[in-house]
Amino acid sequence: MNELLKQVSLICEKYDKIAEITGEDFNIFQTLNLQYTEWSHSKIIAEFLNPKGLRGVKDEFLKLFLDKIVEVSSNIEKLEDEEAQKNRDDRIQKLKDYIQNQEFKSERVETEKTTNSGRVDIVIGKQIVIENKIYAEDQNEQLARYRKDYPEAIIIYLTLDGREPQAYSTSGDKNSYDILLSYKDDIIDWLEQCLEKSVNFSYLRETIAQYLNLLKFLTGQSRRKEISDEIIQAIMESPKNVESAFAIADKADKIKEQIIFEKFIPAMRELAKTHGLELSFNEYFHKWWKISLVNKELQDNCIRICFEFEDSRLRKFIYGFAIGAEVHDIQEKAQETYDEKNLLRDYIKAMGKNKQRPYWFHRKELYPVLDGKLLAGLFSEESEVIKNCGKKIEELLDMIKDFEG
Numbered sequence: 001m002n003e004l005l006k007q008v009s010l011i012c013e014k015y016d017k018i019a020e021i022t023g024e025d026f027n028i029f030q031t032l033n034l035q036y037t038e039w040s041h042s043k044i045i046a047e048f049l050n051p052k053g054l055r056g057v058k059d060e061f062l063k064l065f066l067d068k069i070v071e072v073s074s075n076i077e078k079l080e081d082e083e084a085q086k087n088r089d090d091r092i093q094k095l096k097d098y099i100q101n102q103e104f105k106s107e108r109v110e111t112e113k114t115t116n117s118g119r120v121d122i123v124i125g126k127q128i129v130i131e132n133k134i135y136a137e138d139q140n141e142q143l144a145r146y147r148k149d150y151p152e153a154i155i156i157y158l159t160l161d162g163r164e165p166q167a168y169s170t171s172g173d174k175n176s177y178d179i180l181l182s183y184k185d186d187i188i189d190w191l192e193q194c195l196e197k198s199v200n201f202s203y204l205r206e207t208i209a210q211y212l213n214l215l216k217f218l219t220g221q222s223r224r225k226e227i228s229d230e231i232i233q234a235i236m237e238s239p240k241n242v243e244s245a246f247a248i249a250d251k252a253d254k255i256k257e258q259i260i261f262e263k264f265i266p267a268m269r270e271l272a273k274t275h276g277l278e279l280s281f282n283e284y285f286h287k288w289w290k291i292s293l294v295n296k297e298l299q300d301n302c303i304r305i306c307f308e309f310e311d312s313r314l315r316k317f318i319y320g321f322a323i324g325a326e327v328h329d330i331q332e333k334a335q336e337t338y339d340e341k342n343l344l345r346d347y348i349k350a351m352g353k354n355k356q357r358p359y360w361f362h363r364k365e366l367y368p369v370l371d372g373k374l375l376a377g378l379f380s381e382e383s384e385v386i387k388n389c390g391k392k393i394e395e396l397l398d399m400i401k402d403f404e405g
Helices: 002-022 038-048 060-074 082-100 140-151 183-197 204-219 226-234 239-250 252-274 297-299 329-341 345-351 372-377 384-404
Strands: 109-115 118-124 129-131 154-159 179-182 279-281 291-294 303-309 317-325 360-369
Touching: 002 179, 002 226, 002 239, 038 060, 038 109, 038 118, 038 291, 060 183, 082 109, 082 154, 118 140, 140 154, 154 183, 154 303, 179 183, 179 360, 183 204, 183 279, 204 360, 226 239, 239 252, 252 291, 252 384, 291 297, 297 303, 303 360, 303 384, 317 384, 360 384, 372 384
Parallel strands: 129 154, 154 179
Antiparallel strands: 109 118, 118 129, 279 291, 291 303, 303 317, 317 360
């Protein structure tokens, strides 16, 4: 196992040096901070899909995308309701006919289209509706409302990992959407096909390549296929390496957990002290790895500074102000206590409150995922993660000072 780890480490070091020399780590989308907003991803994808776009490839990207939908549709789980399943089968058949008849060649692709039930992220003619969820939470009856507006369209629910929508978005009716797509597999695969079609269009090719790198970063994947291929080749060199690789993969979550407990939380506790804050970590919030920071002023106003991972895979590391309650069961009571206070009231009203996460008053994302490099950095006193957490703590404390001032 040690020998395999050394091999993988050398492979990663080699490609890190290549990236430094070639400048491939530069990404204009990240520089412009567009990676976290759904509307920016919707705009980019819609432009690639647009057969009338100024790209020289005309409708080729749209055709590849439609083929991807048909491919995914052949593997989706059947609905229990026979009538609902028949309706879905009819919609998919209409899509196949639409492709067969090449009706998509002059199709209109729109973003943020206003309907009776809200704004739809991407609409392709009357055939396809895409609800794009990067980090935003589902809205009440959102997909159910879209189904009423588009009864005959294929409704796609697109997320980073292909997860299902929340029940409150569908009103418990799986017929409210047809297909689950993921950036991790489906969009990346589609864009890699688009990249092959763009070989003669240098600007377009490089734009797709940069966007692909961004999506691989957001989904926790290696940005260079060569790294993955070389690591796989090293693993396949011997049965012992294969056994070791699976043993490591099996312990990945435990390794992350140990790094959080032994490196991240102690570093955050020291960071909190430098700002006059006390850190608490409640096992009740183990799934989300919630860390709370408070001082007397925050406690008196039933507010706390929070850092939280959205799941145990260390995805979506967020920070902000939350209700000063320790468990979800007393959220309502904490809200009543908070409403008696004035601290940050105007700011919170301006920002609005999240219906699905009422204990957050104000939150932003710090990292989409803590990948291996960031986790390894926690072993250093110069950890990028800890430095950025310190900046965000200062940002939140300054908001309180500005309010009081």
